[in-house]
Amino acid sequence: MMRFATALLALALFAGSAFAEPITIEFWHAMGGKNGEMTQSVCDKFNASQTDYKVVPVFKNDYTSCMTGAIAAFRAGTPPAIAQIFEVGTATFMAAKGAYKPVYQLMAENGEKFDPSIYIPAIRGYYSTVDGKMLSMPFNSSTGVVYYNKDAFKKAGLDPEKSPKTWADMYDMSKKLMAAGYKNGFTSSWATWIQTEQFLAWHNVPYGTKANGFGGLDSTLQLNNPLLIRHFTDLYNWSKEKVFVYGGREGKPDALFTSGEVPIYFQSIGSYANMKSASKFEVGVGNLPYYGDVKTAPQNSIIGGASLWVMGKKSPAEYKGVARFFTFISRPEIQAFWHQGTGYLPITKAAYELTKLQGFYNDRPGLELAILQLNNKPTTDFSRGVRFGNLPQIRILEDETWEAILDDKISVKDGFDKVVKEGNALLRDFERVNK
Amino acid sequence: MAKQYEFPNRGLPYLLVLPQMLIVAVFFFWPAAQALWQSLYVQDAFGITLIFVGMENYIKLFKDPNYTSSLIRTFVFSGLVAFTAMAISLFLAVQANRKISFSTFYKTMLIWPYAVATLIAGVLWLFMFNPTVGVVAYFLKHSFGVDWNHIQNSAQAFLLVTLASSWKQISYNFVFFLAGLQNVPATLVEAAAIDGAGPSRRFWGIIFPLLSPTTFYLLVMNLVFAFFETFPIIHQMTQGGPNQATSILVYKVYQDGYINLNLGASAAQSVVLMIIVIGLTVFQFRFLERKITY
Known part of the structure; x- marks a missing residue:
């Protein structure tokens, strides 16, 4: 019992x-x-x-x-x-x-x-x-933005409430900052994400066919388009003039900005709190710049x-x-x-x-x-985002090529042709196993 | 001649080595077999589609100029690391082995860095050579006018990982060389000195040949270290960049398999790596060992 x-x-x-x-x-x-x-x-x-x-x-x-x-x-x-x-x-x-x-x-x-x-x-x-x-x-x-050192802007006689609106502004302001004693004008994290993916969406220019890959796995890359070549040619020339300085992949260049060394920096808005707390100067946030003569810009960032x-x-x-x-x-x-x-x-x-x-x-x-x-404008086929298989690999390819360009191992045009050729091969590999 | 011992029971020796063989089978043969099998297929990340492609992964690999240059780079890198690490540590061991004051202190200090984890070694070197805030970078710039920027300059990046990797091995080699030096009979060296051999002649004629077992052992260990265990240093310092300048074979396997989830290509690379290591080991023991006096 x-x-x-x-x-x-x-x-x-x-x-x-x-x-x-x-x-x-x-x-x-x-x-x-x-x-x-x-x-x-x-x-x-x-x-x-x-x-x-x-x-x-x-x-x-x-x-x-x-x-x-x-x-x-x-x-x-x-x-x-x-x-x-x-x-x-x-x-x-x-x-x-x-x-x-x-x-x-x-x-x-x-x-x-x-x-x-x-x-x-x-x-x-x-x-x-x-x-x-x-x-x-x-x-x-998150999305990409421009961070800038307001104290440096004041020192260079620039309006601390105005970030560079166009790439021409970026160059002029950098020159003024350099005249005020800074070694370089600007640097960027994530060349793949900000200077390529964001940059193209912001100008409403395609990254690849089939609506940037949204339309199907049989898409191809269009990274050797004239606008992107122009942009990276500018960045390359500016790096020779020290206006732009390469600080490494992903978030590696953070310290260049927060230490006060480089006054303008492209980084994700997700780093906002970090940028503010790590910097000893007043930090401003601005929109991504665009080329003033490109009629389709600014579109929206991704x-x-x-x-x-x-x-x-x-x-x-x-x-x-x-x-x-x-x-x-x-x-x-x-x-x-x-x-x-x-x-x-x-x-x-x-x-x-x-x-x-x-x-x-x-x-x-x-x-x-x-x-x-x-939310700047309703999204288009080119500004909805990018959707490609093996994208992490394509990004590594871009990073490597960009480094080779900066190190004078390959020209900008040849470099991006190479990215497209090798990137397309990666897309075909992906398509093959994901039919 | 080696003395042979006969087991009374024929099965007993097999039983005794069984646990070891089991471990080897589970942790070495099984993954190796899996890599072999995977290298013959292409598949998606989730393993939903599996397509048999035979040797395609291998053919693609050797047609890829990035891979072949990584192969050459790996050999150059390993050779440089092994040579640098061994040369410096041998020099230090010879110096520390002399009768000098504070020799225990020197020895301790030289062995100490061995306790530093490989990853941390990478961080330390990175700090020193940071183009913006690194002390060495600053020194190079202001004393020699060298613009140190391993983030962009391939040659500098390669030099940096080579130095950091060699540094990591110095303490280890030092211990072995020191022990080896202490085993060299003092009488031989003294006899040579009486015969009128100078310090250099004594070293190259007597000490160095007598050290050869140690040197041989260290050569194997250093090459293996450079091939595989430098991964944390490269991962920490350069991630294989800039422009693949520091992407050695293990790093490529990691990138293709882990980041890019391209299991077929990654498996094929592992198999190639396995063959290289087997080849190296066989070569070392077959050909080099014969020339070594034990």
């Missing part, structure tokens, strides 16, 4: 816990430091808002590790429910039918109210099919950052939880909280309005400027 009672009790406890225990949703991300804490807070808020699901964020170092990790886990049959994938991995994921569950489908299957039009078009478009179906959920989005992909091979219960989580993080107050805490752009228009209403932009005009730049 005693034994029976114990068994019954155990069963009751077990059943009870089984019902009370929320379903765990694993969320792999690559947000370190402050942004990692913010990711945790967003998940905590969701977990506190309901009892059925528990989203567990797992930090996976950098974007590359997060993506390769998620892919390896998928191959092993145990992927996380959500993986944060950087923008250049978008095409790789998109083409892998069956490896993920498209967001529009997830939301419909789980009866979540889902209106794609609440998301900022330049952000939504990057992660949607050509006919507007959202495949992944935007999470942290995003960088990452989105959330829902991995395949998960249970319906988990998918239901993911859908609820996505609805939750799209809420204006959550987006505003994320945007204000990280410096990444809000993904919905409502979150932007809310932040504006709260007066957050009054002393942070740079953040608003970035949003407006992204």
